[in-house]
Amino acid sequence: MTPPLLRIALPVPLWQAFDYLAPTEAPMPADPVGCRVVVPFGRGSRVGVVVAVDEDGAAGSDRDGLRQAEAWLDRASLYGEELWRTLHWAQAYWVHPLGEVMATALPVALRDARPAESIAARAYARAAPSPDGPAPRAGTLKARVLEALSTPLPESDLKDRVPGCARVLRDLVDAGLVDEVPAFALPERPAIEGPPLNPAQREAVDAIIAAGGRFQPFVLDGVTGSGKTEVYLAAIRHAIAAGHQVLVLVPEIGLTPQAIRRYRERLGIPIAVLHSGLADGERAAAWLAAGRGEARVVLGTRSAILTPLPRAGLIVVDEEHDASYKQQDGFRYSARDLAVVRARALGVPVVLGTATPSLETLANVEAGRYQRLRLPTRAGPARRPVIEVVDLNRRRLVEGLAPAVRDAIAEHARRGEQVLVFRNRRGFAPRLACHDCGWHAECTRCDTAMTLHRGEGLLRCHHCGAARRLPRECPSCRSAELVAEGYGTERLEEVLTALLPEVPVLRVDRDTTRTKSAFDALFERLEAGGPAVLVGTQMLAKGHDLPNLTLAVVVDADAGLASPDFRGAERLAQLLVQVSGRAGRGVKPGRVLIQTRQPEHPLLKTLLAEGYGGFAREALAIRQGHALPPFAAWAMVRAEAREDPAIEAFLGRARDTLREAPGITVQGPLPAQLARRAGYRRAHLIVEAGDRRALNAALGSWAPVAHAWPEARRVRWSLDVDPLEVV
């Protein structure tokens, strides 16, 4: 008897599956499709996933020279039927090799030849009854562990609360003071009641509940501070009470300890949190627990959408417009879009929440595919902030700030309130120039100016990470007069410290908050109130609720207004609204000042006069008029190489072949915005189709062929379907 033949997807960027003879050591699982197997590949071995089985070779397949798979890792598919089907859809939609898609969905620990049974999530609880004996001295690590375990905790939480407790924990377990229990089987705690829902929130919750058991996308369109999370929580409680699983996606920076705590306390059941700080084993344990239906609430960032959910009842995507939902390398999927596809496959409602819906989502609302639920007012006492545009033309700026803006910052801070100063550039100054000859410092490997980091005494390239010492004199004319041009967060911090010596000025950017814990500690301090000026980048724009913050300043709106990307306006409008949403979330009214040299810019005028909704309506009409996404389907073919001719050869051939596909137009090759990065030249094609299916079909049959071209081997190339940035 010959062993059955297995078609296996391997985690390699190859547009093909590989055939093997099934292992003979162990019996084949009843349904091997979706099971992991170890196979010899090249001179080593890999873990692949079975995508098809040919029991008796009836297909006339040629078995000569086939190698035999080494071992089964699973007795049943880890993916589950729905996720398996959805991943096939996803590989065809985002046009990526199936083996890599299947591997991306698995948690890292399961991409190796580890049996799933060897992975278990642990939790800890105080032993009951507690053995006699002297209690550990107060303040010791042991005492702190016992104190933290006043309620049972998953291992990862305990380690967050009592850092460095691993050793002590083992001792406590050995001494019988602490019990190890399986996570997700922890006892339920009474859920803490939230504030009563206002009528708009109630109506939204009722609509979501009414859709229970069938597919329906909702857009929860709520101004910042309107209490979207309360709507999620009420809908989630309803779903879990009915015995269903719920998946909640949040943007990368939204998964703070405060946010996690809120879900834990308000739901009263163990939550599987999937974040980047987790150990591989813990992550895999949470993923597997979800796949068995044990973890009832899964909370995580982008990749959490790739979790199996056999008992799903609801999917929530918070801040659906957030760019971090799109993966920017490898398998370039959009977790938000995949959430809708999965909800359809699972037959459950999906809630896309945001104060600033993406134009893609709005187009779906207009087309009647998504149902809009509005939360028009801020919950509680807070009112909309007053937004003013500050014209920088013909004003004498002092250190990058208009006098009126300086005065306002000082006034609010001296009243004991908090001020947010937003500037999307870290470092001291974006340029270092010679006053005498006009030279300025450029990166040797990228087409860009280097940023001055004065505190470190360095010039840094924000694109490739290169750093070099600050020159004392101009390398071109030897003049000693080198001037810092423009303002980054580091410089604004210095300027504002000088302006307000008596008020703490805190900088929040990647340079000051390298660790997540530093960031969280800072926000806990700010939540307590007290005057402060916060200077920072994007990191400051969203999520945090600071009731004593009454003034938000946008230092430079012009960079965003000048964006060459067709999505630039949308991004800037979302950013301005999100930054504005930080101001006036408590009892005191909020004020927002936007500095610009283009106060008459239509985007700003519309945004101020009609709010985000008005802006979005206009922007959507423009997109429609120009047949831009979401009214056309776009993809990009990107390529980079040391030399231009290699890129030209590949993209030229790519353009010529793609143009032959029906319904497809191609622009390019176009040089990338940053035409040289880290020593590589970069360019791309824009592939357009009026019909989404034409695009997928054209790219799907093109990519495997292009992969085999000799031109393709001389470049690094990638496909990006529904790209967020097209420059």
Next chain:
DNA sequence: AGCACGCCGACT
């Protein structure tokens, strides 16, 4: 992607 093989420059 890895990982071989393979044919030309600066080192013990």
Next chain:
DNA sequence: GTCGGCGTGCTC
């Protein structure tokens, strides 16, 4: 005379 550069080709 060798170590090693990365071009080219293959992986059931």
